[in-house]
Amino acid sequence: MSAHIHRIFDRKALKVSCSNCTLSELCLPHNLDQREISQLESAVDIKRPIQKGEHLYSAGDPFESLFAVRSGSFKTYLLTPEGDEQITGFNLPGDLLGLDGIDTGSHTVSAIALETTTVCELPYTQLDTLCSEIPGLRLHMMRIASREISDDHNMLLLLGKMTAEERLASFLLSLSNRLKKRGYSATDFNLTMPRHDLANYLGLAVETISRLFSRFQEDDLLRVNRRNIHIADLQRLQAITTHTSCPKPA
């Protein structure tokens, strides 16, 4: 199944096949039988690709569906009354977006594509109906919500307690782990977001991020070229986040 559905594809034209999707490990509840998976597949739509800079949804939009990222990436953010933005997360393939909208029936954050991105749309009423029939799916949904809550708590810790250095190290390690889970390299990757977004997300200034990248590079922790990152010493990077001392190899 191609990741890049061209717009000539009618929304329903392409049969969704969750069972064959490379993301099923992340996206699918583990304990569904074949019949249950087909039920789920019938509820899922593949949308046309979202271009870089295009919104998947905006804060205030009526909530109708959840979205699973198939390829590409998003950032989600919210705006203050004064108009400045706080990024609340970055979403990689296999991530689910939109849970924030369930409570009020309209989205509380905006989601914008950082690159050309494809998603599966899961209309919520259909998903909810399936949840009554498939206990494994119900648990899966609650787990995803639960994980998002825990992740957010970790971000509170990052923003509330960590130094600039610790924040960037934490971010890189977390991204590294997420990429690894998805089958990519844990040590070589490209950031899909500009420095500006990274700084915003970590509660820092762009200049601070830039200086930290330079410093980490001088310390042989990273090799950085623009958006391209090579993690040269995972252990010492880890040590930064835990205040543990870790000898620099000669």
Added chain:
Amino acid sequence: MSAHIHRIFDRKALKVSCSNCTLSELCLPHNLDQREISQLESAVDIKRPIQKGEHLYSAGDPFESLFAVRSGSFKTYLLTPEGDEQITGFNLPGDLLGLDGIDTGSHTVSAIALETTTVCELPYTQLDTLCSEIPGLRLHMMRIASREISDDHNMLLLLGKMTAEERLASFLLSLSNRLKKRGYSATDFNLTMPRHDLANYLGLAVETISRLFSRFQEDDLLRVNRRNIHIADLQRLQAITTHTSCPKPA
């Protein structure tokens, strides 16, 4: 069963009556019929009171139940490897605790009582079974999770973008609103947490909180006596959080 039931309270002795509970507005799904409410009641246990400083659960404990606060209050927090704490929330009557534990099957934060507190225990497997039968309850649960996610996003904004002044003003207004929803005064209340916890939650030093209380009092925004707070000017407090200028009344 539970190891922490006080002997005078037989767990099932006290019949739970959600329908008569003063918190039902907050705690119960609105669209349940009488039969569904009794089903829910049969799943709920009232636990013995939790004393100030006592844990309801700790990070790492196996997750078995959600808890609804009946009276009193909790703080939830997580610890870094180095042992310093980040408070992730304060919980008032009607609040639900424990969602963070669903994903991994063990709690990721600890919950400790800030005063003598009573809770209803909702064993998760029973709750989940009811969710398959009662669509309204299922939606209610997802809504609560969704709200927690949105609330956490707002905390990210607070920690990432706001000044000390804005953080405290936001906190007081948010608390004021929550108390109002629960039928208490929106302008006169007692904080159940020490300055230390407040500072920790808001990502500030205790001294900063103290100085801000003094300053807000000089500006006739608040009247503060230890933990007792009187909000003298809700409008101007609101104005602080939105950078809006608001004339100080003569």
Added chain:
DNA sequence: CGGTTACTTGATCGAGCTCAATTAGTGTGG
């Protein structure tokens, strides 16, 4: 190319932290 945006680097500044001292509660046991 030329214009725009992304990123880096340097110099300076300030909000809020840390350190330190004081005061005011809050129990606890004689």
Added chain:
DNA sequence: CCACACTAATTGAGCTCGATCAAGTAACCG
């Protein structure tokens, strides 16, 4: 009922981390 110890809160003085301001450079794109 009061001394004592202990914790909670306030207030002051000085410092620091990261923000802001200001250039300059490098990539990207029509």
